[in-house]
Amino acid sequence: MPRLSERSSADVQAALGRGELLLRTGPFDFRLRTREPSVLRSLRALYGDFDTQDARTAVADFHLRVDRVAGPRRWVRPQVNCWLDGFEPFKPLPADHAFAMLEWTMNWCIASHAHHYLMLHAACLAHDDGRCVVLPGDPGAGKSTLTAALMLSGWRLLTDELTLIDRVNGDIIGLGRPVNLKNESIALIQAFAPEAEWGELAHDTHKGTVRHLRPSRKSVELALHPVRATHLVLPRWRAGAALRFSPVEKAEAFERVAGHGFNYSLLGRIGFDRLAALVDAAQCLSFEYASLDEAIAAFEGLS
Numbered sequence: 001m002p003r004l005s006e007r008s009s010a011d012v013q014a015a016l017g018r019g020e021l022l023l024r025t026g027p028f029d030f031r032l033r034t035r036e037p038s039v040l041r042s043l044r045a046l047y048g049d050f051d052t053q054d055a056r057t058a059v060a061d062f063h064l065r066v067d068r069v070a071g072p073r074r075w076v077r078p079q080v081n082c083w084l085d086g087f088e089p090f091k092p093l094p095a096d097h098a099f100a101m102l103e104w105t106m107n108w109c110i111a112s113h114a115h116h117y118l119m120l121h122a123a124c125l126a127h128d129d130g131r132c133v134v135l136p137g138d139p140g141a142g143k144s145t146l147t148a149a150l151m152l153s154g155w156r157l158l159t160d161e162l163t164l165i166d167r168v169n170g171d172i173i174g175l176g177r178p179v180n181l182k183n184e185s186i187a188l189i190q191a192f193a194p195e196a197e198w199g200e201l202a203h204d205t206h207k208g209t210v211r212h213l214r215p216s217r218k219s220v221e222l223a224l225h226p227v228r229a230t231h232l233v234l235p236r237w238r239a240g241a242a243l244r245f246s247p248v249e250k251a252e253a254f255e256r257v258a259g260h261g262f263n264y265s266l267l268g269r270i271g272f273d274r275l276a277a278l279v280d281a282a283q284c285l286s287f288e289y290a291s292l293d294e295a296i297a298a299f300e301g302l303s
Contacts, residue, residue: 005048013040019065020055023047026164026175026223028114030106031060034098036080039066042099042199046178046212049220062109066102068095084109093205100202100210103180110162110175111262117164117173118274119262123147124158124172124229131302132172132227134163134282135235136260142237142289145185148213149292150299152193157219158227162262167270170277171226176219178212186211192292231302232257232282241290243298253284 004012004023015021019033023043034040065083069092079092082105089108093101111119122136123143133150137143144160151157158174165172178199181189186209189196197214232253233245248256257275258264264271283302289295 001051001053003048004043004050004052007052009040009044012044015052015055016040016043019063022053022055022058022060024051024053025106025177027173028062028110028175029053029058029060030109031055031063032066032102033064034066034102036066036068036095036098038096038200039099039102042212045197046199046214049215049217050176062106062113064102064105064109066098096200097202097205099199099212100180100205103178103212106177107161110164114164115263115266116167118167118264118267118271120163120165120257120264121161121260121262122163122257123160124163124174124227125150125155126158126227127155131230133231133233133299133302134172134229134257134278135233136257137235140237141235142185143235144179144181145188145237145292146235146289146295148179148181148185148189148196149192149296151179151213151216151219152189152196153296153300155299156222157215158223165274165278166226167267167274170228170274172229173226174219174223176215176223178215180210180212182210183208188292189213229278229282232279232284234284234286236286236288237290238288239290241288243291243294244288245298245302246286246288248284248286250279250284253282254279 016034021032023030069079078095080095080098081092082101122134124134126132147160160179199212202210
């Protein structure tokens with residue numbers, strides 16, 4: 001299975017045009033089709049370390065096509081849409097949102113169909129020493145910014161959006177996909193790590209300005225190495241805040257994290273048992289911070 005970076009641009013472009021680029025992200029295989037140049041550029045910039053497969057013999061979990069919509073909007077203020085097996089999960093968006101739309105649709109595919117996992121709206125990262133932190137986050141809490149900084153500081157990224165917990169054994173499985181950053185977070189991470197690699201900017205989305213950060217090679221290569229959560233951290237960025245970890249009662253942590261479950265209610269008793277086991281086994285903390293450098297040092301000191 002060659003990595004995407006090992007294939008020429010012409011080869012990848014031709015495979016995308018035929019709908020024969022099969023990309024493996026963690027436990028899922030996406031078969032992609034598009035003629036949008038911005039999607040090709042961002043895939044090569046962000047997914048170079050991911051394995052591709054021969055679409056003639058491999059079976060994909062999801063078939064996605066990103067293309068211009070028909071009619072005048074194909075040419076005048078052009079719009080694109082993303083189709084899953086011919087179904088349109090979302091309304092069309094401006095053409096320069098094509099790659100962001102692909103990323104959001106990939107998330108939607110997993111969240112809507114992968115019910116063999118308990119799925120949490122949370123980031124997850126693992127340290128080489130065996131520590132593993134799960135970071136649920138409310139909008140504006142600074143979860144993705146903190147996640148990106150931790151990954152760029154050597155932590156292994158499992159996910160910035162979709163924490164997947166095996167229903168049978170409780171293992172957390174990674175995706176290792178790009179980190180979705182928004183608005184002010186983009187400049188913060190660019191200043192924190194000028195060497196970081198990025199996809200293209202998408203302006204004026206429903207989330208504001210969006211840009212995706214390339215995952216580390218370690219995050220991609222070890223995506224399927226299972227981990228168990230040692231820390232459950234509820235982050236909150238606040239300007240001028242004093243750096244502080246505070247213990248959180250298990251019952252409160254359970255309630256807070258259950259509210260971030262994509263399919264917690266759907267799984268019933270299984271979802272309850274899996275989430276209870278995660279909370280019981282982890283040290284549950286809230287975390288307030290204002291400085292990324294101080295936050296990284298604080299996470300390195302977690303025991």
